[in-house]
Amino acid sequence: MYYDKEDRKMKVCVYSQARCAANLFDNSKLKDYFRKNNFEIVDSYQEADLILVNTCAFSQKSENDSIKIIKNIEREKRGNAQMIVFGCLASINRERLRKEFSGLILTHNELVKLDEIVNVQKSFLEIRSNFLQPEMLKQTERKKQIIWKILNFLNKVKLSNRSLRKILFSGFDFAPSTYYIQISTGCLGACSYCAIRYARGRIKSKSIEEILEEIKFGFQKDYRDFVLVSEDSGVYGKDIGTSFNSLLLAIAGINEEIRLYIYQINPSWLINNADFFIKQVKNNNIVFVCVPIQSGNNRILELMDRGYRIEDAQKALWKIRNNCSELCIASHFMVGFPGETESEFQDTMNFIKKMRLDSMAVFRFGARPRTPAIIMFNQISEEVKLKRLKEAEKVIFRTRFKSLKIPVSFSN
16 A cells, blocks of 8 residues: 555545546546555545646637646645646647646656556556546436436426437436447547647557457446447547447447447548448447537538538438437537638538537637647637627527427527
8 A cells, every 4th residue: 555654545636627538538547546556536636645637728728727727736735745737738738838837747648657656556557447436426426317307397398209319418428327438549530620639649449359348347237328439439440450330240249228329420430331320320229429510611621621521421411310310419510710701600500400410519719739720821810709609509509499399589
């Protein structure tokens, strides 16, 4: 066991404002790592002897928030407590982070160095953590209670199962009692606005055998909802000589009680595999898929380097919806990309209105370090981006509830 000078077990806090699935996996694995090496995990950094801060740099706001959190912790922690800062910011804007923090900084790939730093017996690479930690389970339980209250109300107004899903599944994290499996990290994309590839690197896939073993383990623990997490599930396996198609075929043979949630997959894969996916929705009981479209305009998609045309994505999505009526389809959109005209913005709004996907989120473009988009001409003003963001949020809200015949209005 590990003790401090006062002859007590050392306390470790893993602190994060990041809520993406990949960072939640990092937090979960780190907590398991320290628990299995006989450290005590605490929720409050003010009680900890060692504090690990997981940073986010998805947007400028999240980067600024990470810096603010680091400064707050440095000011409020115990005098002799040690800090380690890691995560996406360490890779995406290390120069700024180093100016703000003088302690130890680790990228995601450098977390293995913890073995040497804290002198553990069970190595970081030996830890497999794909289920929710107890503190995360408490959050899930609270969500379940809220969901059942909503269900009871909606059942009174006799909404269809699909209508219920349109409300409840605003994201895979709203599914109660899910078992999360990270099938890969990194991606093969080169989206001009995205800096996450610098943080996560090229695709690194788990073997199909390992994933099947994890699903079976979760099933034995009474989980039935399994979330396949990846930066892009469609390129799963390309680094190890297999494919996402092969993975889905292998999962189909485990147990018919299993429900799959896919987060997330590039539209290009669905365009090329729509018929296959339709079969797998039925064979694998796939109930949720997140397909980030980003823009409804082809010129903007080309500037984003997304690799598909909006007509092809729309055709594939229509085909899937017409054949898989119970499948919930989610998507992300971006507004204010450099050079986006008002007409091109309206193309995205029209796509949203026409497709009426079950769950949609919208983000405004934010220039990130080292990305091609940061030096593109015709950058959109923050005022215009905010205006478009608010309009898109209203359109999405109205669209999601239009089919439910719930009156929606906004005051100016």
